[in-house]
Amino acid sequence: MTDFDYIIVGGGSAGCVLAGRLSEDPGTRVCLLEAGPRDTSPFIKAPLGLGATVPSKHLNWAFKTVPQAGLNGRCGYQPRGKVLGGSSAINAMIYIRGHPWDYDHWAKLGNPGWSFADVLPYFKMSQNQERGADDCHGTGGPLNVADLRSPNPLAQAFVDAGLEMQLPRNDDFNGPEQEGVGSYQVTQINGERCSAARAYLAPALQRDNLKIWTGVQATKIILNGKRAMGVAYHRDGQAHEVHATREVVLSAGALQTPQLLLLSGVGPVATLRKHGITVSHELPGVGQNLQDHIDIVIPYLSPSSLAMGLTPGGIAKLTKGIFEWRRSRSGIITSNSTETGGFVKSHPDLAVPDLQLHFNTAIVDDHARKRHFARGYCAHVCVLRPKSRGSISLNSVDPMDAPLIDPNFLAEQADLDSLVAGFKLTRRILEAPALAPYRGRELLTANVRSDKEIIADIRDRADTIYHPVGTAKMGNDDMAVVDSELRVHGMVGLRVADASIMPTLIGGNTNAPTIMIAEKAAEMIAVV
């Protein structure tokens, strides 16, 4: 059995940060285990490559949920990166931190050190903001944050349409105000995706004290009583073990970190007994508290050649774009497809925005799994702080099996009400004059007008916008899994550092917050 000081399970957004930061000390031996392959695919480097990875099984676990009562019994889709970089290798690259309110709320829930003032330095140290440093932004960090190189005027028309609807303009959603419509900044560098692997691992690859093992799936945490001793894993169908002298850190993401805890006998007793797993440590909150952004998309057909699509003209443009990208790292291939959007309030009296908009320069229907041979665009709207709570459990004790994922979408009436309000607001923007030159007909929703029809459409089509969190939540109540230093309650040598630890879902996209969590975790681990 091989020995390391730290074993990190999962080479995603958080795992890459931890491996990169902890191995900065040459005296520390770090091993990163990742189930997927190295991140050499051109579909990662080329930003628009997400159009190939998100709807497919390429570099993607492509999980599905259990049937959702709130979604007419449909099974939802849960893409997750299965490659070095994890979901940051297939995501839409939007750089958003959430609202300061979210972190102040975490602190109020009993998590000292996690208020916005506390976490802002970690956001800043992770970042290289190409616009330069200021009170809100940092430079010199590994994660490059850029404006899109070749913004599509169609996406800008969505911003203009929002302004016509009296929404404020916002040129920096991570600045002093979150509310408004504008362009998203992206985690890109020189027209290429800047995944967490690109940002944090690429500079560390030559370090002798860092081992990165890909194609390695952790199957269990090796425990001696309450102490984590190492990790059991499968490589090419063979079982192996690796030993940690200091700590095991779980960074397998909000869907698989709780799965691994359960497989190791750490979790709710009833679940463990049901699967015949010996209870190593009772922790009722493992896998509970799943929160995700429920989203509905309104696609339009478009006569404009600025709209992307599977038409002869669209394919020719894409082909030309590939040559341009290869030549100069500019053009359509640098698009993240979801170029603009905003944060809005469903009621003017709300203290913080409760809805997020994502405008996409192509048709998205069923996560782009349903193809339309036509040009178009769409706008998404999602509920930023849903009240519904779901769970992660086990389908079986086979670690190669997918976890049982139940987001319990729209279990709470308030979430449905917010999404209906969001649907109407989004449609008003899409009907504004600024989009008139681009507008064809509504592809799926032309006959959806009354509240009853909108609710039926939501139940028929709504699904995640890919931000599951909270399944190993931080806190000090009975359902908390980790403390505010991310140590698993009641255990020794075991931490969780990834999107699972968020006690509540933040109001925005979750990559930058996960990277912040890992930056903070690395510092806490290193000073022990």
Ligand SMILES: Cc1cc2nc3c(=O)[nH]c(=O)nc-3n(C[C@H](O)[C@H](O)[C@H](O)COP(=O)(O)OP(=O)(O)OC[C@H]3O[C@@H](n4cnc5c(N)ncnc54)[C@H](O)[C@@H]3O)c2cc1C
């Ligand atoms: C399609 C999509 C679009 C998104 N768009 C955006 C966006 O534009 N902006 C944004 O901020 N956020 C976005 N997100 C969300 C964001 O990317 C995630 O919240 C973030 O990457 C989560 O980081 P993580 O470290 O918790 O998990 P992940 O990055 O998912 O990492 C988990 C890693 O663990 C590995 N793993 C799992 N189980 C095991 C095991 N047993 N053994 C070994 N390895 C294992 C996985 O293969 C994976 O590499 C998007 C996500 C998706 C899927």
